[in-house]
Amino acid sequence: MGFFTDTTLCIGCKACEVACKQWNQLPDDGFLFTGMSYDNTGQLGASTWRHVAFVERTTRLPGQGTPRDGTEAGTMAFAPLRPAGQPGTTSLLADFVAPSHIESPVPLGPTQRALSNFSWLMMSDVCKHCERAGCLEACPTGSIVRTEFGSVYVQPDVCNGCGYCVSACPFGVIARREDDGRAWKCTLCYDRLKDGMVPACAKACPTASIQFGELGELRARGAKRVEQLLARGVAEARLYGESALAQPGTEGLHAFFLLCDEPEAYNLPPDPVVPTKHITRAWYAMAASVVGLAALCLGAVAGARRT
Amino acid sequence: MRARHLPDDRPHDGRNVDPELGALLGEGSHQRVKDLAPSPAAPRSDEVPSLAYEADRGRSYYGLPLLKEPVWRWYVPAYFYVGGVAGAAAALGAAAQLAGWRGSPGPVRQRHPGVEHRLIGRCRLIATAGAGASAVLLIADLGRPARFLDMLRVFRPTSPMNMGTWFLSAFGACCAASTLPHLWPARRPWQRTVSDAAAFGAGVMGLPLCTYTGVLIANTAVPIWHGTRNALPVLFGASGAAGAASLLELWPPGGTGDDVVHRFSLLGKTLELALGEVFAYEARRVPRVARPLRRGASGALWRTAQVLSAAGLAATALSRRGSPLRRTAGLLGTLGALTLRFAILQAGRASARDPLATSEQQRAGRGGAAELTERDRAGASHPALRGVGAGRETEAAPREEHP
Numbered sequence A: 001m002g003f004f005t006d007t008t009l010c011i012g013c014k015a016c017e018v019a020c021k022q023w024n025q026l027p028d029d030g031f032l033f034t035g036m037s038y039d040n041t042g043q044l045g046a047s048t049w050r051h052v053a054f055v056e057r058t059t060r061l062p063g064q065g066t067p068r069d070g071t072e073a074g075t076m077a078f079a080p081l082r083p084a085g086q087p088g089t090t091s092l093l094a095d096f097v098a099p100s101h102i103e104s105p106v107p108l109g110p111t112q113r114a115l116s117n118f119s120w121l122m123m124s125d126v127c128k129h130c131e132r133a134g135c136l137e138a139c140p141t142g143s144i145v146r147t148e149f150g151s152v153y154v155q156p157d158v159c160n161g162c163g164y165c166v167s168a169c170p171f172g173v174i175a176r177r178e179d180d181g182r183a184w185k186c187t188l189c190y191d192r193l194k195d196g197m198v199p200a201c202a203k204a205c206p207t208a209s210i211q212f213g214e215l216g217e218l219r220a221r222g223a224k225r226v227e228q229l230l231a232r233g234v235a236e237a238r239l240y241g242e243s244a245l246a247q248p249g250t251e252g253l254h255a256f257f258l259l260c261d262e263p264e265a266y267n268l269p270p271d272p273v274v275p276t277k278h279i280t281r282a283w284y285a286m287a288a289s290v291v292g293l294a295a296l297c298l299g300a301v302a303g304a305r306r307t
Numbered sequence B: 001m002r003a004r005h006l007p008d009d010r011p012h013d014g015r016n017v018d019p020e021l022g023a024l025l026g027e028g029s030h031q032r033v034k035d036l037a038p039s040p041a042a043p044r045s046d047e048v049p050s051l052a053y054e055a056d057r058g059r060s061y062y063g064l065p066l067l068k069e070p071v072w073r074w075y076v077p078a079y080f081y082v083g084g085v086a087g088a089a090a091a092l093g094a095a096a097q098l099a100g101w102r103g104s105p106g107p108v109r110q111r112h113p114g115v116e117h118r119l120i121g122r123c124r125l126i127a128t129a130g131a132g133a134s135a136v137l138l139i140a141d142l143g144r145p146a147r148f149l150d151m152l153r154v155f156r157p158t159s160p161m162n163m164g165t166w167f168l169s170a171f172g173a174c175c176a177a178s179t180l181p182h183l184w185p186a187r188r189p190w191q192r193t194v195s196d197a198a199a200f201g202a203g204v205m206g207l208p209l210c211t212y213t214g215v216l217i218a219n220t221a222v223p224i225w226h227g228t229r230n231a232l233p234v235l236f237g238a239s240g241a242a243g244a245a246s247l248l249e250l251w252p253p254g255g256t257g258d259d260v261v262h263r264f265s266l267l268g269k270t271l272e273l274a275l276g277e278v279f280a281y282e283a284r285r286v287p288r289v290a291r292p293l294r295r296g297a298s299g300a301l302w303r304t305a306q307v308l309s310a311a312g313l314a315a316t317a318l319s320r321r322g323s324p325l326r327r328t329a330g331l332l333g334t335l336g337a338l339t340l341r342f343a344i345l346q347a348g349r350a351s352a353r354d355p356l357a358t359s360e361q362q363r364a365g366r367g368g369a370a371e372l373t374e375r376d377r378a379g380a381s382h383p384a385l386r387g388v389g390a391g392r393e394t395e396a397a398p399r400e401e402h403p
């Protein structure tokens, strides 16, 4: 089970952030304003398990538009993409809204020209629940486990707060909370899954940007959606981390994304890898170092005895 | 920010959950609510980039960090130093013991007050004290010290931190067993045997204890640490030797022991300096990754460490037995080894804060999965990484440094 987050459908309403906080009873972060865009959360953290990123760019995204421009047709456009087990989206646009082309009654001048070269990308970010998770492999206490749903779960009663997972996550997701010194992150709503419900964020998403379901099914939907977008001229559309082939470093993500720009634009690493994949080299270097240090000690002792 | 409708005498909760109406059972309900202090000085509006990424800033999301900074405080670099010195000292002591194994190795001071034994005794003491201090520092750094024992719940080679706890436990047990019999009132031969065998074990365990910390930080996503995973364990080993030698120079055992320490110090300090260069070279393969070694607090620390170590080496080389210069060499070497650890931690912090360090390293085909793919390209070929291959042409050239 996992998430497919189709960022082309995200409208930046932050319903997922709120739903996550509310369901998991996470405390607030202090209501700080970052001053950039509409993103006042900044990044994922110990008490922020969903984060909506707002990417403002001076580039035009082909195919971007509103239902009024005739590029989308109300919920019809999303009909095949409804979250599993949910009746439908809660968009105010009914299926019968026909695409139409409305031009502004008066020319908007420089504003219009400026806006024509401007686009917003939004993405609801979350723990990727990597197939091979850096946090899990690094945790020295065995506090991080893989659940029966394939998600990566931190057991708060075992975590001893060493903070190793924080540096081992190639996505900068998991964080340690200063007050209790433990690591926290998205649980994929483990408690809800146990009761047969979908995660709170997916449930709350009004545009089906966050879809929850079986990974195989989600991958098929993702591929279809990319095709749809490419056909519409959105040449940048691509999936991020959908499988082990696409992202060998993590062997695939249980929360993958459809992006319309390079990963860095969304604060995602272009080629993440579980640090542990490279660890053998480091252990070899350590073995060499152990031998060298032993030789150094013996050499110093043996050399001196002859004097 | 807090629920206004609650009467003031009821406990307020930053979740806006009235504990009398709703149960606090959610996954995050373990988290205590932060004391909502007034916000730290927010960046001025003219400091905040208005666009998510701008051509001259490089591709990133408003320049926000991509990774989480290492959370470790000063205890951890201090632990790296103390553990390294203890491990190397135990190894040197065991080597001295091995060299004079037949006939001579007696308990320190009492039976055979020979000069080698003073060296062995100092090594054992440094090792034991270091093992104790290491445990204290390690526990002090955990957010929840009460749970230290959880580290021994599992045995996990993919987690150097877990392996290190095992090394440290074994090392500590050996050190204790090598020192305790001497505190026993009546001395028997078996105590000597136990003590010598344990000191031997401590020497063997000291080798990984001294070097595993390099693997520990190399096995993270922090660009500069991950990118220097070949050099780090060796650098830490050499620096542990230099640190132990410097301590012994400060506290010379006398006689042949002094010669041993002198040689050990010369070799250890030379290697420490040389491997520092190798480390910096390995980091420089992607210029952006090596930036923390040149700039800011980490750059200053790094240069200080280099200067101190070089001065320590020079002083060792020029000094004679018992001269004050030798103690100065010990002091410089100690400070150098200590500063080195802090410089490396600080560089890791700076490197994790810089989103471009991560992305440029991975775009350059290092520190990411591309490296593995390239390595076994001869075998079953993976398809080109979309994210990586796409940007190759434009991103391959090292980016200009931004002021």
Ligand code: SF4
Pocket: A127, A128, A129, A130, A133, A134, A135, A136, A152, A168, A169, A170, A171, A172, A173, A174, A185
């Ligand atoms: S490594 Fe990071 S992204 Fe992957 S499961 Fe762990 S916290 Fe989530």
Ligand code: SF4
Pocket: A138, A139, A140, A141, A142, A143, A144, A154, A158, A159, A160, A161, A162, A163, A164, A165, A166, A176, A182, A183
């Ligand atoms: S902080 Fe907790 S969850 Fe993270 S590695 Fe340490 S023990 Fe494991």
